[in-house]
Amino acid sequence: MSSAGVDTTVDLAGIPLRNPVLTASGTFGYGTEFSPFLDLRRIGGFVAKSLTLEPRIGNPPPRIAEAPSAMLNAISLENVGVDEFIRTKLPAIPDGVTVIASAFETEIDRYAEVCARLSGVPRIAGLEINASCPHVKSGGIEFGQDPAVLARLVASARRATTGPLLVKLSPNVTHIAEMARVCEGEGADGVSLINAVQALEIDTSTRRPVLANGLGGLSGPAIRPIALRMVWQAAQAISIPICGIGGIGSAEDAIKFLLAGATAVQVGTANYLHPAIAGEISDGMAAYAENHGYARLADLIGALEFPAR
Numbered sequence: 001m002s003s004a005g006v007d008t009t010v011d012l013a014g015i016p017l018r019n020p021v022l023t024a025s026g027t028f029g030y031g032t033e034f035s036p037f038l039d040l041r042r043i044g045g046f047v048a049k050s051l052t053l054e055p056r057i058g059n060p061p062p063r064i065a066e067a068p069s070a071m072l073n074a075i076s077l078e079n080v081g082v083d084e085f086i087r088t089k090l091p092a093i094p095d096g097v098t099v100i101a102s103a104f105e106t107e108i109d110r111y112a113e114v115c116a117r118l119s120g121v122p123r124i125a126g127l128e129i130n131a132s133c134p135h136v137k138s139g140g141i142e143f144g145q146d147p148a149v150l151a152r153l154v155a156s157a158r159r160a161t162t163g164p165l166l167v168k169l170s171p172n173v174t175h176i177a178e179m180a181r182v183c184e185g186e187g188a189d190g191v192s193l194i195n196a197v198q199a200l201e202i203d204t205s206t207r208r209p210v211l212a213n214g215l216g217g218l219s220g221p222a223i224r225p226i227a228l229r230m231v232w233q234a235a236q237a238i239s240i241p242i243c244g245i246g247g248i249g250s251a252e253d254a255i256k257f258l259l260a261g262a263t264a265v266q267v268g269t270a271n272y273l274h275p276a277i278a279g280e281i282s283d284g285m286a287a288y289a290e291n292h293g294y295a296r297l298a299d300l301i302g303a304l305e306f307p308a309r
């Protein structure tokens with residue numbers, strides 16, 4: 001309940017949230033780095049950096065760059081590894097903070113092993129699997145770009161965990177609704193979308209890509225209308241909840257995602273500009289509901305009036 005008397009609670013795929021605002025994986029560390037700026041109990045929760053079986057150091061620099069209204073990154077999922085996360089990072093997160101863990105790997109059985117290790121850990125409210133990683137056995141295309149591979153990934157993760165399971169979809173596909181349907185069909189409790197959009201920026205003085213990796217992932221305000229379109233399309237195709245992500249930097253942005261059909265949202269790149277922004281977005285969403293006569297934020301989910309076609 002907000003101070004204005006609006007019911008801000010939502011249920012995201014079996015994860016009860018005090019409000020619909022989460023911070024996005026990879027943009028908020030392991031939850032403690034931002035604590036001087038934001039009490040995480042003020043927001044719905046946070047999604048931790050994606051974890052692999054072993055620690056990874058990621059790509060060499062430069063691995064982030066600016067782009068128009070956006071950020072380009074090729075961090076390549078640097079992380080401490082799943083066991084270290086459970087042993088040292090998780091206990092450091094204050095009580096009362098909702099934690100969603102994120103898993104990724106290069107092979108399906110390794111994904112399942114990460115999920116199994118995170119499953120049943122008391123502080124973890126749910127699991128998000130990041131399907132935007134290259135699948136080595138498919139020649140490096142992303143897990144989330146091939147419906148058959150995605151189906152096997154989700155089925156295997158489903159078997160490995162008993163708790164709420166979200167699948168984070170890649171936007172680098174032609175038919176996002178088809179991918180969302182695959183996740184629902186294989187037993188996911190919800191989908192998160194979108195991850196960063198594959199992109200290239202070039203330095204004309206060196207005639208080389210600006211990132212050492214060559215390609216990177218575009219995030220920030222530039223991708224928001226793409227993300228909104230994909231959330232809306234997924235919402236038309238599935239009945240499991242959606243967590244909307246992409247360029248959210250204000251309460252109004254977040255409200256747009258609820259209207260398009262998202263139950264909750266994640267804030268990513270905006271955290272770098274303003275580390276307390278997620279708290280302001282939660283307060284602003286409650287104020288929007290109050291000003292527009294909604295007693296519950298949940299009543300805004302899918303309330304978009306789309307022109308008849």
Ligand SMILES: Cc1cc2nc3c(=O)[nH]c(=O)nc-3n(C[C@H](O)[C@H](O)[C@H](O)COP(=O)(O)O)c2cc1C
Nearest residue numbers: 024025026050130194195196219220246247268269
């Ligand atoms: C520096 C950086 C690192 C990221 N690392 C991850 C990650 O580890 N796992 C993941 O699922 N998404 C990762 N993402 C993607 C974000 O979670 C989010 O889906 C994307 O940036 C779009 O949201 P935004 O426009 O609000 O940033 C990362 C994004 C950035 C900018």
